Amino acid sequence: MRIVGLLGFAACLALSFPVQQTPLAVSPRALNRIFFGDNLTDSNAPATTTISDDDRDLLAMFAAYSGAAYTVSSEWNCSYACEYPGTEGTVVEYFWNVGTPESAGYIARNPKQKLIVVSFRGTENLPQWIENLDFSLVQWPEGVNSSHVHNGFVRSYLKVQDIVLTKVEELAFKYPDYWISLVGHSLGGAKAALCLLDLSIKLPELLPRLLLCTQGQPRVGNRGFASAIDALDIPKYREVYEFDIVPRIPLVVMGYHHYNHEVWDHVNTASICLEPTVLDGCAALGNFAYPLNIGDHTKYRGLRYW
Numbered sequence: 001m002r003i004v005g006l007l008g009f010a011a012c013l014a015l016s017f018p019v020q021q022t023p024l025a026v027s028p029r030a031l032n033r034i035f036f037g038d039n040l041t042d043s044n045a046p047a048t049t050t051i052s053d054d055d056r057d058l059l060a061m062f063a064a065y066s067g068a069a070y071t072v073s074s075e076w077n078c079s080y081a082c083e084y085p086g087t088e089g090t091v092v093e094y095f096w097n098v099g100t101p102e103s104a105g106y107i108a109r110n111p112k113q114k115l116i117v118v119s120f121r122g123t124e125n126l127p128q129w130i131e132n133l134d135f136s137l138v139q140w141p142e143g144v145n146s147s148h149v150h151n152g153f154v155r156s157y158l159k160v161q162d163i164v165l166t167k168v169e170e171l172a173f174k175y176p177d178y179w180i181s182l183v184g185h186s187l188g189g190a191k192a193a194l195c196l197l198d199l200s201i202k203l204p205e206l207l208p209r210l211l212l213c214t215q216g217q218p219r220v221g222n223r224g225f226a227s228a229i230d231a232l233d234i235p236k237y238r239e240v241y242e243f244d245i246v247p248r249i250p251l252v253v254m255g256y257h258h259y260n261h262e263v264w265d266h267v268n269t270a271s272i273c274l275e276p277t278v279l280d281g282c283a284a285l286g287n288f289a290y291p292l293n294i295g296d297h298t299k300y301r302g303l304r305y306w
Helices: 028-036 053-068 126-132 151-158 161-174 187-202 204-209 223-230 283-289 294-298
Strands: 048-050 091-098 103-110 115-120 137-139 148-150 179-185 210-215 236-241 262-266 269-273
Touching: 053 115, 053 179, 053 210, 053 236, 053 269, 091 161, 103 161, 103 187, 115 161, 115 187, 137 151, 148 151, 148 223, 151 187, 161 187, 161 204, 179 187, 179 204, 187 204, 187 210, 187 223, 204 210, 262 283
Parallel strands: 115 179, 179 210, 210 236, 236 262
Antiparallel strands: 048 269, 091 103, 103 115, 137 148, 262 269
């Protein structure tokens, strides 16, 4: 199995949509091929592969977009994420903060990278933590009968479902050569994953343009949900920093499972789990052998709350 580095921004300039010739600064559709080679099911493939610092820089840019959801409102004017390399020139197209507990986030556009960003804010107050603790599994989405998801997470997502899908559809039509990245940290990552599956069903024509990249995301649903996400042939990465405890909950014994692929940032090296059989991700191997650390939940490269 051929494994090469993740595309740098300069190399990405030569990549484009199959039917369009507009150069792209970021090509998420190519990430799976670049990370893993042409055959993702090669039985001789290693369980993990280490990625380069340049590759990590690109993932950190998406983490910055996740972190911006904690501070950005109607303008791209925050002090850290809004100045992070690769995010310069971003324009906020829509911001929401609705419901009780509130569900917040933004949709932005990066003209230089030709990227639409849908970022969901993570947990930041007690009512949201209480909602997070509703571990009951409910069937969702309609039509995927085997999929059951965390009741609290899906309730939070459904507060903004209609407006997010409407705005994404509008922007995707207005900017047909832009990729669409779904990002989020913690609870925000869970909602980004739910949004991905929702978009794949309601707006399937957008699927070839989608990318999912989350940080510190908890398990969202059962094996049926994870399998539905895995079946989507797009780049999707769950980043786990060291021994962050949040990605290890809710527990597998409660019926929860992660989707692939996990990027484990461990001892200053990022590794990607290539096999779904690696105990729900590389970091999960440390469930008992290593300490789990809530402090690691805030240390993702590129991510900051302020």
